[in-house]
Amino acid sequence: MRLSDIAKLAGVSKATVSRAFSHPELLQKETLDRVMAIARFHNYHPNTLARAVAHRRSGLVGFIMFHKSRPFFGHLFYGPALDGFMERAKARGYHVLLGATTRRNDNFEENFIKDSIEGAVLVTRDPEYLVNTFRDRNIPVVLINEESGQENIGCVVGDDYGGMTKIMDHLIGERGYQDIAFCSNRLSHVCNMQRYLAYVDALIKYDQRPYVNPDLPEYDLLDSYEPNFHVLSRYGRKEIPNFGTPIIFSSADTETAAKSMAKLLPLKKMPRAIVCMNDSIAIGVCQALKQAGYRIPEDVAVTGFDDIEMASYVSPALTTIRVDPYDLGAEAMDLLLKYINDPALPSERICVPNELIVRQSS
Amino acid sequence: MRLSDIAKLAGVSKATVSRAFSHPELLQKETLDRVMAIARFHNYHPNTLARAVAHRRSGLVGFIMFHKSRPFFGHLFYGPALDGFMERAKARGYHVLLGATTRRNDNFEENFIKDSIEGAVLVTRDPEYLVNTFRDRNIPVVLINEESGQENIGCVVGDDYGGMTKIMDHLIGERGYQDIAFCSNRLSHVCNMQRYLAYVDALIKYDQRPYVNPDLPEYDLLDSYEPNFHVLSRYGRKEIPNFGTPIIFSSADTETAAKSMAKLLPLKKMPRAIVCMNDSIAIGVCQALKQAGYRIPEDVAVTGFDDIEMASYVSPALTTIRVDPYDLGAEAMDLLLKYINDPALPSERICVPNELIVRQSS
DNA sequence: TTGTATGCGTTATCAT
DNA sequence: ATGATAACGCATACAA
Numbered sequence: 236m237r238l239s240d241i242a243k244l245a246g247v248s249k250a251t252v253s254r255a256f257s258h259p260e261l262l263q264k265e266t267l268d269r270v271m272a273i274a275r276f277h278n279y280h281p282n283t284l285a286r287a288v289a290h291r292r293s294g295l296v297g298f299i300m301f302h303k304s305r306p307f308f309g310h311l312f313y314g315p316a317l318d319g320f321m322e323r324a325k326a327r328g329y330h331v332l333l334g335a336t337t338r339r340n341d342n343f344e345e346n347f348i349k350d351s352i353e354g355a356v357l358v359t360r361d362p363e364y365l366v367n368t369f370r371d372r373n374i375p376v377v378l379i380n381e382e383s384g385q386e387n388i389g390c391v392v393g394d395d396y397g398g399m400t401k402i403m404d405h406l407i408g409e410r411g412y413q414d415i416a417f418c419s420n421r422l423s424h425v426c427n428m429q430r431y432l433a434y435v436d437a438l439i440k441y442d443q444r445p446y447v448n449p450d451l452p453e454y455d456l457l458d459s460y461e462p463n464f465h466v467l468s469r470y471g472r473k474e475i476p477n478f479g480t481p482i483i484f485s486s487a488d489t490e491t492a493a494k495s496m497a498k499l500l501p502l503k504k505m506p507r508a509i510v511c512m513n514d515s516i517a518i519g520v521c522q523a524l525k526q527a528g529y530r531i532p533e534d535v536a537v538t539g540f541d542d543i544e545m546a547s548y549v550s551p552a553l554t555t556i557r558v559d560p561y562d563l564g565a566e567a568m569d570l571l572l573k574y575i576n577d578p579a580l581p582s583e584r585i586c587v588p589n590e591l592i593v594r595q596s597s
Numbered sequence: 598m599r600l601s602d603i604a605k606l607a608g609v610s611k612a613t614v615s616r617a618f619s620h621p622e623l624l625q626k627e628t629l630d631r632v633m634a635i636a637r638f639h640n641y642h643p644n645t646l647a648r649a650v651a652h653r654r655s656g657l658v659g660f661i662m663f664h665k666s667r668p669f670f671g672h673l674f675y676g677p678a679l680d681g682f683m684e685r686a687k688a689r690g691y692h693v694l695l696g697a698t699t700r701r702n703d704n705f706e707e708n709f710i711k712d713s714i715e716g717a718v719l720v721t722r723d724p725e726y727l728v729n730t731f732r733d734r735n736i737p738v739v740l741i742n743e744e745s746g747q748e749n750i751g752c753v754v755g756d757d758y759g760g761m762t763k764i765m766d767h768l769i770g771e772r773g774y775q776d777i778a779f780c781s782n783r784l785s786h787v788c789n790m791q792r793y794l795a796y797v798d799a800l801i802k803y804d805q806r807p808y809v810n811p812d813l814p815e816y817d818l819l820d821s822y823e824p825n826f827h828v829l830s831r832y833g834r835k836e837i838p839n840f841g842t843p844i845i846f847s848s849a850d851t852e853t854a855a856k857s858m859a860k861l862l863p864l865k866k867m868p869r870a871i872v873c874m875n876d877s878i879a880i881g882v883c884q885a886l887k888q889a890g891y892r893i894p895e896d897v898a899v900t901g902f903d904d905i906e907m908a909s910y911v912s913p914a915l916t917t918i919r920v921d922p923y924d925l926g927a928e929a930m931d932l933l934l935k936y937i938n939d940p941a942l943p944s945e946r947i948c949v950p951n952e953l954i955v956r957q958s959s
Numbered sequence: 960t961t962g963t964a965t966g967c968g969t970t971a972t973c974a975t
Numbered sequence: 976a977t978g979a980t981a982a983c984g985c986a987t988a989c990a991a
Contacts, residue, residue, distance in 0.1 A: 237984055248962045253986060263960060278733060284649045284713045285984035288967050293646055295694075308670055309677030309922070311906075318671045321695050330712060331695040332657075333683050350692060351646045371640060489910070518910060544673075548851070548880060550912045560671070599968055610978045615970060625976060647968035650983050963990075974979080 236279040244277070245270045256281050287351070296324055296571060297355035299334035301365055307335040311515075311543045312560045313358055316379060319564030320356060327572055329353075354571045356564075357381070360424050375574035377567050380426050384465035387578065389570040391563050391585045395429040396470070398556035401591040402510060402538050403437030405554070410597060412508045412536060416446040418496075418520055419512035420487040422475060423460035427512055430540065432470050434510055435478045445479025446506045451499070454483035487512065492519025500527040505535060508597070514539035514546045514555055521549065521596065536597040551595035558589045598641040606639070607632045618643050649713070658686055658933060659717035661696035663727055669697040673877075673905045674922045675720055678741060681926030682718060689934055691715075716933045718926075719743070722786050737936035739929050742788050746827035749940065751932040753925050753947045757791040758832070760918035763953040764872060764900050765799030767916070772959060774870045774898060778808040779843040780858075780882055781874035785822035789874055792902065794832050796872055797840045807841025808868045813861070816845035849874065854881025862889040867897060870959070876901035876908045876917055883911065883958065898959040913957035920951045 242249045247270060254261050255270040262270075273279075287293045298320055300307045308314050321331045332352055354375045357365050362381045366388055369376045377389040406412045415438070422428045438445055462475050484495045492515065500523060511517035517539035521531055529535050531551050539546055542557035566585050574580055604611045609632060616623050617632040624632075635641075649655045660682055662669045670676050683693045694714055716737045719727050724743045728750055731738045739751040768774045777800070784790045800807055824837050846857045854877065862885060873879035879901035883893055891897050893913050901908055904919035928947050936942055 238986095239984080249985080250963080250987080251961060254961085257986075261960075266960080280734065282650075282713060282984055284646055284655055285967090286986075287646045288644075288650050288969085289984080289986045291967065298695075305680055305923070306677055307680050308683065309680045314676040315668055315671030317695075318667055318669050318697075321670065321697060325697075333679075333693040333695065335680075335683060335687075351644060372642065522910075545907050545910055548884075548907055549910050561667070600970095601968080611969085612971085612979080613977060615968095616977085619970075623976070628976080644968050647983090648970075650985090651968080651970040653983070961991085963988105965986100965988085967984100967986085969983085971982080972980085975977085 236277050238281070241270065241274050241277065241279050245273045293351040293353055294329055295332050295350065295352045296329045296568070296575075297332045297334055297350070297352040299355050299357050299359075299365075301336060301357070301359035301361065304337060308333070311545075312541060312558075313379075314560075316358075316560040316564035316567075319561035319566075320568050321564075323565040323568035327568065329568075329572075354575045356567045356571060373578065375571065375578050377571045377574065379563055379567050380424075382425050382463060382466050382584065383582070384463070386582055387574070387580060389567075389574055389580075389583045389585070391567040391570060391587065392426070393558040393563060394586050394589050395426045396433045398540060398558070398589045398591075399430040399433030399510075400437055401589075402540070402554070402556060403434060403441075405591060405593060406508050406510070406536065406538065406597060407437065407441045407443065410508075410536070413443060414446050414505075414507040415443070416448075416506035416509045417479070417481040417512075418484075418492075418509050418516060419481060420484050420491075420516065421458035421460070422456045422462075422483075423458050425463045425466045428462060428466065428475060429470075430512060431475070431481070432467075432472070435476050436470075438478075448480050448502060448504050448506075450503050451480045451482060454481070456481070456483060482509075484516065487516055489515045489519040489522075492516040493522040494519075496520045496523035497526060500524070505529075508532075508536035508538070510538050512540060514541045514543045514553055517553055517555070517596070518545060518549050521551070521553075532595070532597050538597055542592055546592075547594065554594045554597035555592050556589045557592050558587070562587050598639050599644070603632065603636050603639065603641050607635045655713040655715055656691055657694050657712065657714045658691045658930070658937075659694045659696055659712070659714040661717050661719050661721075661727075663698060663719070663721035663723065666699055670695070673907075674903060674920075675741075676922075678720075678922040678926035678929075681923035681928075682930050683926075685927040685930035689930065691930075691934075716937045718929045718933060735940070737933065737940050739933040739936065741925055741929050742786075744787050744825060744828050744946065745944070746825070748944055749936070749942060751929075751936055751942075751945045751947070753929040753932060753949065754788070755920040755925060756948050756951050757788045758795040760902060760920070760951045760953075761792040761795030761872075762799055763951075764902070764916070764918060765796060765803075767953060767955060768870050768872070768898065768900065768959060769799065769803045769805065772870075772898070775805060776808050776867075776869040777805070778810075778868035778871050779841070779874075780846075780854075780871050780878060781843060782846050782849040782878070783820035783822070784818045784824075784837060784845075785820050787825045787828045790824060790828065790837060791832075792874060793837070793843070794829075794834070797838050798832075800840075810842050810864060810866050810868075812865050813842045813844060816843070818843070818845060844871075846878065849877055851877045851881040851884075854878040855884040856881075858882045858885035859888060862886070867891075870894075870898035870900070872900050874902060876903045876905045876915055879915055879917070879958070880907060880911050883913070883915075894957070894959050900959055904954055908954075909956065916956045916959035917954050918951050919954050920949070924949050 242252045324331050362383045382390050539553045539555035542555045546553040546555050604614045718739050724745045728745050744752050901915045901917035904917045908915040908917050
């Protein structure tokens with residue numbers, strides 16, 4: 236069943252049937268009813284693809300993840316972000332197409348961009364590569380939790396610097412802790428970098444000395460990535476400060492954190508508090524500390540970041556920063572829409588506020 | 598830039614340019630190289646939408662959730678299932694379109710099916726409604742964790758009955774527990790129903806008496822849904838057995854479970870073990886029990902189901918059944934592909950095996 | 960208010 | 976190996 240079939244059956248032109256579905260207000264009620272009745276009887280529905288071709292508008296936006304490994308959409312943070320993105324897209328009349336890959340050469344071109352998406356939200360730690368790929372196709376993009384130095388690129392980020400500042404204000408200003416260590420995976424990601432900068436700046440602000448432990452191994456803070464100078468300069472810096480001895484793990488998951496931390500313990504010089512890059516790391520660190528007989532927070536306080544669901548269920552429940560990934564996703568869709576409607580829009584950065592959640596671990 | 602533009606620039610016909618991209622082997626190497634060079638120079642890419650119209654094949658499949666509320670794709674189980682579905686779809690040359698809604702009348706027609714998807718995977722507790730909607734459009738569907746009594750409907754389910762049997766074998770056969778209570782949300786969902794049936798059957802098998810507590814309130818096991826007779830009959834039953842006094846909560850999340858359980862405590866007659874419908878409920882039950890001073894598992898053993906990430910981090914870590922949602926999603930895509938290629942295929946049920954994970958809570 | 964004619968960007972059939 | 980032409984299913988400018 237297609238448009239022309241219904242037209243014949245109803246004894247009208249194709250244009251009339253087309254109008255019945257696209258601009259019903261243009262038709263006489265009588266004609267409209269007759270056409271729609273016949274269409275309904277024959278279970279006819281307009282073909283969206285053909286419509287899209289005629290309109291030169293697909294109504295599709297992409298949510299694309301470029302990660303090292305799974306989970307993609309099952310990710311504790313980006314899964315809910317996808318929810319927000321999708322619901323907002325639906326509200327704006329768009330559909331969401333998924334993309335995910337682990338490798339650059341995974342036929343990225345072939346697998347994802349060959350679709351006629353009108354725009355895309357990108358989750359990646361290597362933004363420039365993707366941004367260029369999409370720019371070649373004139374497809375506007377918005378980054379989530381990343382920033383590009385290029386023009387016409389939107390981004391939606393949580394307030395990492397502000398969040399970590401809240402944690403430090405809590406630990407130092409309210410609790411009076413000293414000897415506060417920083418524990419993270421590599422700082423190559425701008426979110427990580429900004430959280431670290433806030434940690435450093437807070438210590439400076441409170442006139443505290445950094446946690447220094449000569450027994451700790453030497454880490455490569457950046458995993459041989461270049462820092463994002465564009466973001467660094469926002470904080471008046473030209474490089475990531477060499478400050479104390481942060482504890483760096485090879486990845487950001489709980490298991491790695493637990494194992495790596497366990498190997499380090501016991502430290503000759505224990506910190507009084509350990510500020511972790513995110514909740515997953517914090518939970519792993521807590522496991523290792525408890526295993527080694529340390530009490531939390533009596534011996535060592537620990538803090539996380541993100542407020543993943545687990546953060547409230549572990550024991551002790553984690554002091555952390557609540558970032559609502561749903562909001563991030565929703566904001567990303569709205570920003571993307573602005574770029575779809577005006578591709579020449581200058582780069583815009585939307586910073587989503589967050590909230591300190593004080594629980595038992597500090 | 599479109600096909601015809603490249604054709605003019607290259608001095609060839611449209612057909613030749615089309616072949617250059619679709620069937621390059623049909624062209625002389627010389628012609629091919631020239632056309633492709635020009636296309637590349639002008640950054641031309643074929644329009645997927647127009648291609649799809651001409652092919653009468655969109656290359657799109659849908660992943661559609663019909664839930665009461667969020668999270669949709671951020672769901673601890675269905676998020677990872679989406680990962681599996683998407684990766685498999687990619688491997689099969691398909692793209693994934695998202696759909697989610699909470700209400701029937703949420704313009705379901707308008708918002709989701711108007712796309713030319715070739716098939717869809719459905720996550721819902723009200724399968725017949727959705728199945729009918731898609732059948733009207735001749736779009737094949739596969740259900741995840743649900744079963745339909747209709748023809749030509751595939752489904753992929755975890756082995757709920759087998760999993761719960763493993764838990765009961767463990768509790769009774771290995772640990773020797775008696776007075777084992779069942780704790781769940783309503784049984785309207787077939788997964789829940791089958792887990793409950795396995796619980797009942799295990800007690801019968803071991804010649805144990807059901808846990809009966811006259812103080813417990815009366816619950817509506819089914820939430821006024823009809824049971825799925827089609828599935829019941831597989832276990833030689835015509836209705837859900839009235840067996841002991843299961844503890845029923847209004848929903849399946851941790852918070853509800855914790856609050857509802859707390860209200861019930863202390864029970865005059867405590868069970869020796871509480872078999873919970875899933876991990877979220879089990880975690881909530883554990884919280885309430887610990888709060889009330891019970892030791893787990895010394896006073897009461899507790900078990901979960903699903904092995905969500907949290908299950909291994911709570912204290913005590915949860916004995917549960919590991920179901921890999923990724924596998925479920927991947928299997929669903931492959932089954933869907935069979936229905937896309939042969940819509941007349943009879944209903945097929947794929948049962949994904951699971952695994953008992955014994956931890957500290959039992 | 961409705962019909963005619965043309966266009967959207969591609970593929971496929973049948974020539975040559 | 977390449978070209979001409981029809982087809983895919985629908986939208987819209989213009990005419991009536």
